[in-house]
Amino acid sequence: MRIDSIETILVDKYLFVEIRTDNGLVGLGEGGAWGFHEATAGAVLRFKDYLLGQDPLRIEHHWQYMYRWAHFRGSAVMAAISAIDIALWDITGKHFDAPVHALLGGKVRDKARAYYHVFGETKEELFSGIEDAKKMGFTAVGHLTPFLDSRREVPYFQTHAEKIGDAVDTVRQYREIAGRGMDLCIEIHRRMTPYEAVQLGRAIEPFHPLFIEDPITPDNLDEMAYVADKISIPIATGERMTSLWEFQMLLARNAVQLVRPDVCIVGGISGARKIAALAEASHAGVVPHNPLSAVSTAACLQIAATAPNFVLQEFPNDTWDVTDKRPDSDSFLIGAARHDGEGFLTISDEPGIGISLRPDAAEKFPYRARKMHTRLHKDGSVVDQ
Ligand SMILES: [Mg+2]
Structure with a gap:
C-alpha cells in the first residue's frame, strides 16, 4: 500500500x-x-x-x-x-x-466525560449557559470565564478591585447555579498577571473549581509554576504548546496538574498519546484541548479511550464565538461523536477514527478565514482575552 x-x-x-x-x-x-x-x-x-x-x-x-x-x-x-x-x-x-484505539492497546473506558462550552457577553448569558448544560445532562462546564466574553471592539478597563472582586463574585454565583452536580472549569484565557492569578485563585478555592485554565500567558513556565505553587486549584494548561518536550518542561516544574494537549497541534495522535503517558508518570491528568471540528473530537477520543489518566474532553457546541454560528457537524461530516445525554461522549468503534468528510463539504461551506482582531485597553494598548 x-x-x-x-x-x-x-x-x-x-x-x-x-x-x-x-x-x-x-x-x-x-x-x-x-x-x-x-x-x-x-x-x-x-x-x-x-x-x-x-x-x-x-x-x-x-x-x-x-x-x-x-x-x-x-x-x-x-x-x-x-x-x-x-x-x-x-x-x-x-x-x-x-478503530485506532484498538491499535493503541484497546479501550480503558467505554465513553468519555465531556465539558460543555459556555460563552457570554453578560453574566446572565453565562449563568443561562450553565443552566442549559445542566438541562442537557452535562456534568461539567468549561470555557467558563469569571470575567465576560466581551466583544473585542469594546475597550477594556477595570480597576484591580473590580477585576478580582467581580470575578470572585461571579465564580460564587456559578457554583450556586451549578450545585455540586456540575464541575466548573474556570478559563482565564491568559488575562491575569501572576500576582493577580494568585489572588483570584486563592479567593475562589472555596468554590472548588475542577481546574483553573491558563491563568497567565503560558510563555513563561517558571511563572506558571509560581502560580501553581501558591494556589490549591489544579492548573490546566498546554493548549498552545506544540511538542512533547515543552510538556516535559512544564511537568518538571510542577506547573500543571491537568495537561491540555491539542491533538491537532502537538503532532497528532502520536504526539498526544506520548504527552498523556508523560503526564501519567507525574500523576497529572489529561484534558485534551478541542476548539475545532468533530474530526478533532474523533482524534481526541482515541486518547480518551486509551489514556488511563484521561479526565475530561472539551466538546465544542454549535457556536464559533458569541456572535457567529458554525454549521452543524452533520452537515459536512459523517460520524461525529454524540453526547449521550448524561455528560459523556460515545467512542466510535468504526475502523480508523470513525469520521469522514462529505464530498460537497467545501462547496457547501466555503472557507471563512478568521478576522484578525484583538481587544484593546481603554488606553489603546493590547490586552489578552
Ligand atoms: Mg483554553
Missing part, C-alpha cells in the same frame, strides 16, 4: 487533510493552528514531496522524518504534521479494520 495523494481542504473555519492510498483507502486529519491555516497548508504541501509513494503504515517513522528534516517547527508546521498523523492513523485503522 502506498500514499497516492494528499490534499488540504478548507471548509468553513477548518483545515482538513485527506490522504488517499493506491488501494482506495482515505484518511482524514485536521490542523489546529486556526489563525494560520494558509501556512499549515503550505507546510502540508512541503511534506507531500516526501510522503507520496510512501507506505502509510510507518506512521512514527514519517512523523520523525517530517519533524526532524528541517530546523524550523512551531504551530503551523506542527499543525501540518498533526493533520497528516491523524490521517495516517485513520488509514491504518481502516487497513486493519479496527
Whole structure:
C-alpha cells in the first residue's frame, strides 16, 4: 500500500487533510493552528514531496522524518504534521479494520466525560449557559470565564478591585447555579498577571473549581509554576504548546496538574498519546484541548479511550464565538461523536477514527478565514482575552 495523494481542504473555519492510498483507502486529519491555516497548508504541501509513494503504515517513522528534516517547527508546521498523523492513523485503522484505539492497546473506558462550552457577553448569558448544560445532562462546564466574553471592539478597563472582586463574585454565583452536580472549569484565557492569578485563585478555592485554565500567558513556565505553587486549584494548561518536550518542561516544574494537549497541534495522535503517558508518570491528568471540528473530537477520543489518566474532553457546541454560528457537524461530516445525554461522549468503534468528510463539504461551506482582531485597553494598548 502506498500514499497516492494528499490534499488540504478548507471548509468553513477548518483545515482538513485527506490522504488517499493506491488501494482506495482515505484518511482524514485536521490542523489546529486556526489563525494560520494558509501556512499549515503550505507546510502540508512541503511534506507531500516526501510522503507520496510512501507506505502509510510507518506512521512514527514519517512523523520523525517530517519533524526532524528541517530546523524550523512551531504551530503551523506542527499543525501540518498533526493533520497528516491523524490521517495516517485513520488509514491504518481502516487497513486493519479496527478503530485506532484498538491499535493503541484497546479501550480503558467505554465513553468519555465531556465539558460543555459556555460563552457570554453578560453574566446572565453565562449563568443561562450553565443552566442549559445542566438541562442537557452535562456534568461539567468549561470555557467558563469569571470575567465576560466581551466583544473585542469594546475597550477594556477595570480597576484591580473590580477585576478580582467581580470575578470572585461571579465564580460564587456559578457554583450556586451549578450545585455540586456540575464541575466548573474556570478559563482565564491568559488575562491575569501572576500576582493577580494568585489572588483570584486563592479567593475562589472555596468554590472548588475542577481546574483553573491558563491563568497567565503560558510563555513563561517558571511563572506558571509560581502560580501553581501558591494556589490549591489544579492548573490546566498546554493548549498552545506544540511538542512533547515543552510538556516535559512544564511537568518538571510542577506547573500543571491537568495537561491540555491539542491533538491537532502537538503532532497528532502520536504526539498526544506520548504527552498523556508523560503526564501519567507525574500523576497529572489529561484534558485534551478541542476548539475545532468533530474530526478533532474523533482524534481526541482515541486518547480518551486509551489514556488511563484521561479526565475530561472539551466538546465544542454549535457556536464559533458569541456572535457567529458554525454549521452543524452533520452537515459536512459523517460520524461525529454524540453526547449521550448524561455528560459523556460515545467512542466510535468504526475502523480508523470513525469520521469522514462529505464530498460537497467545501462547496457547501466555503472557507471563512478568521478576522484578525484583538481587544484593546481603554488606553489603546493590547490586552489578552
Ligand atoms: Mg483554553
